[in-house]
Amino acid sequence: MTIDKRELYRFPWSMNDNPIAWLEVSDICNIHCEGCYRQFMTGHKSLDQIKEEVLFFKRWRNPDNVSLAGGEPLIHPQILDIVAFIRQNKIKPIVLTNALALTPELLRELKKAGLAGFTIHIDSHQGRPGWVGKSEKEHNQLRQKYADMIAEVGGLYVVFNSTVYPSTFQEIPDVAAWAQANIDRVHGLVFITYRTATESQVGTDITKQEVDLTKLSYVRDKFDERFVTSPEVYRILQEHCPQLAASGYLGGSIRHDSIKWLSGALIGSRKAIYGSVGKKAMEASQVFHHLFRGTYLAYMAQARIGSKVFMAAPFDKEIKKAARCWGRDVLRHPGRLFETIYVQSIGIIQAPDVMPDGRADMCDSCPDITIHEGQFVNSCRLDEYRLFGGFLSLTDKQTSPDSPPHPQEGGGKTGEG
Ligand code: SF4
Known part of the structure; x- marks a missing residue:
């Protein structure tokens, strides 16, 4: 599926003005997901180090939120102090969690400390106790449990x-x-395509020395399944929900045609989905947030938007379509005039692809950059720095560096994004 970038808004994010600051508070986790790119090497960071990193981000990144990641951030013994410190610095704290350690009591305390929200990672390849072998559909029961728990606190x-x-x-x-x-109660979904490097590749470090790739958690000895790309995920989503239209993207750092981040936002109520937010409204939300709040936006502050969203119909063609669809629905079911209208974001992330010459096509203006020894480093490749002192160059054992690029294929990193 070809996605025409001219139909989408390219997010204006950059290294020094980016809505997301990715802060890993620990590399310890309470489960082991198949797609994880982090391994236990150092444990929990100290509160002092975390505070320093928050201030570093504040100075050099201008973030709207700090995404507390790991490992599992909820098992950090000072998670409440961390959340409170970020809030004191007028940044939204977001916890990225598998939610295994989340209880109603902890949830209330996190909210009291100033938490803005969660990104909860649940899928069927996490080896969760009691959930092994269950399908994604069956995992919806687990998603529902946490969505209800969070909605109850509000x-x-x-x-x-x-x-x-x-x-x-x-x-x-x-x-x-x-x-x-x-x-x-579910404000957004993010799908991250699985990537991995394999032992059929050769890795060399910055001094051109070959390294032992098996030290990286995302290297598999065998991986013969075909990789999934973000346009494929978009296609299957659209097939089942034709109202979905992507409106924003980030491309690749090398390839002109890659789509690394693809975003959209559905408009609907509990009874029906009417359409999507289009390119113009996506642009307006970024520009006005930056103009009036000083930062770009990654997480919508308010999912309960109401029918006022349709007032943007004159300048946004996707919202115009949604407004018409809503109007027809209200004519058929007048009671739906009183149904609350929400927006729900849909994001697709395709992690780095390795090119035949060994370079990786990364997400342009990587939103999930983190700090390593006083420098910004793409979080999906942090372990290359921690283990080998810098980014590796990966080539297929049987591929010559002169081979032409292989669009959207090849080994890459497993990316959480
Ligand atoms: S950390 Fe990697 S996968 Fe995530 S946004 Fe950055 S380059 Fe993309």
Whole structure:
């Protein structure tokens, strides 16, 4: 599927003005996801180090939110102090979690400390106790548990993300349909395509020395499944929800035609989905947020938008379509005039692709950049720095560096994004 970038808004994010600051508070986790790119090497960071990193981000990144990641951030013993410190610095704290350690009591305390919301990672390749072998559809029960728990406390934003594996690709619509039925409490979905390097590749470090790739958690000895790309995820989503139209993107750092981040936002109520937010409205939301709040936006502050969203119809063609669809629905079912209208974001992330010459096509203006020894480093490749002192160059054992590029294929990194 070809996506025409001219139909989309290219997010204006950059290294020094980016809505997301990715802060890993720990590399310890309480489960082991197949797609994880982090391994236990150092444990929990100290509160002092974390505070320093928050201030570094504040100075050099101008973030709207700090995404607290890991490892599992909820098992950091000072997670409440971390959240409170970020809030004191007038930045939104967001916790990226597998939610295993999340209880109603901890949830209330996090909210009291100033938490803005969660991104909860649930998928069927996490080896969760009691959930092994269950489908994505069956995992909706677990998603529902956390969506309800968070809705009961109220005032918190929640996005569910999952890694898409070739073997679970066909199950994406089951997750999307569940989220749409819960549009009043699920504010967004993110699908991250699974990538991996394999032992059929050779890795060399910055001194051109060959390294032992098996030290990286995302290297597999065998991986013969076909990789999934973001346009494929978009296609399957659209097939099952034709109202979805992507409106924003980030391309690749090398390839002109790659789509690394693809975003859209559905408009609907608990009874029906009417359409999407288009390119113009996406641009307006970024520009006005920056103009009036000083930062670009990654997480919508308010999913309960109401029918006033249709006032943007004159300048946004996707919203115009949604408004017409809503109007027809209200004529057929007048009671729906009083149904609350929500927006629900849909994001697709395709992690780095390795080119035949060994360079990686990364996300342009990587939003999930983190700090390593006083420098910004793409978080999906942090372990290359931690283990080998810098980015590796990866080439297929049988591929010559002179081979032509292989669009959207090849080994890459597993990316959480
Ligand atoms: S960390 Fe990697 S996958 Fe995530 S946004 Fe940055 S380059 Fe993309």
